[in-house]
Amino acid sequence: MENIFKFCPNCASASAQFLHGKLFQCPDCRFSFYRNPAVAVGAFILNSSREVLLVRRAKAPSKGKLALPGGFIDEDETAEEALHREISEELRIKIQSATYLSSHPNLYCYDGIDYPVLDLFFVCETDENPTDLDLEEVLEPQWFSLTAIDPDQIAFDSIRNGLRILRQRAH
Numbered sequence: 001m002e003n004i005f006k007f008c009p010n011c012a013s014a015s016a017q018f019l020h021g022k023l024f025q026c027p028d029c030r031f032s033f034y035r036n037p038a039v040a041v042g043a044f045i046l047n048s049s050r051e052v053l054l055v056r057r058a059k060a061p062s063k064g065k066l067a068l069p070g071g072f073i074d075e076d077e078t079a080e081e082a083l084h085r086e087i088s089e090e091l092r093i094k095i096q097s098a099t100y101l102s103s104h105p106n107l108y109c110y111d112g113i114d115y116p117v118l119d120l121f122f123v124c125e126t127d128e129n130p131t132d133l134d135l136e137e138v139l140e141p142q143w144f145s146l147t148a149i150d151p152d153q154i155a156f157d158s159i160r161n162g163l164r165i166l167r168q169r170a171h
Contacts (some may be wrong), residue, residue, distance in 0.1 A: 004113055037105065037116040041083045042068035042159060044166050045095060045124045053130070054154075055090070056139035061109050062155035064139065068121070068162075072139075075160070079120050085127075089132035090137045098122045102165045106158035121162040143166060146170055 008016035008026035013136045015024035024033040045053040045068075054066040069090045073082040083098055101121040108115045146167050154160050 003032075015090075027084075033131060035116065037118045038108075039073045039079070040106075040108075040117050040119050041073060041079050041086060042070035042097070042121045042162065043083055043087055043095070043124045044121060044162065045070060045087070045126055047125075047143060048127065049143075050146070050170070051143040052149070052163075053126075053136075053143055054093075054139055054149065055141050057155055058135060058137055058139045065155035066142075066149070066153045066156040067157075068159055069138070070119075072117075079122075083122055083124070087124070090130040090134045091141065092134075093126055093128040093130050094148075095124040095126050098124045101169075102162055103123055104158035106156050106163045108119065117158075119156075119158040119162070121165075123166065 004075055005016065005024055007014055008029060008031050010031035011026060011029040013026050015028055016024060016031065018024050022035040024035065055069055057063050057065055057067050069087050070083065071081055071086040080098060084095070087093060087095055099122060101123050103120045106117045106119050107118045120145040133141065149163065151160050154163070
């Protein structure tokens, strides 16, 4: 992150710098910017056969890899509202329930910049099969048994960690 800002965005001073890894501060105008994580939600959606729905990502980062339906939380919504919104936008389905599972830090590399993210995972249930997808976000949905998922095909470490916890709770 230190190489992202070369000048203070407030006064254009070249004296501004990152301190202690997450605080960007300008000694000339006293501008401060804290590098805090963005927050995102992800849904481990289960069907009546206890299979989990994963989606192939349609765009970078990790285009073509398996991920969860979900996305970033908007500033005016709760995690639960974001979860329902993201599932509705990406898959055009509704979920019957959403139970918090776990949270995991993640780095989201976008346009060459690593953004810190805190991913909040929920276990959800549905009887619907997604057929009308947001093709800008999702290439295809696939149902998997919890034991048949190749961890190397998963897009992010945080999802692998959430899947490990889901598998532990299922046994």
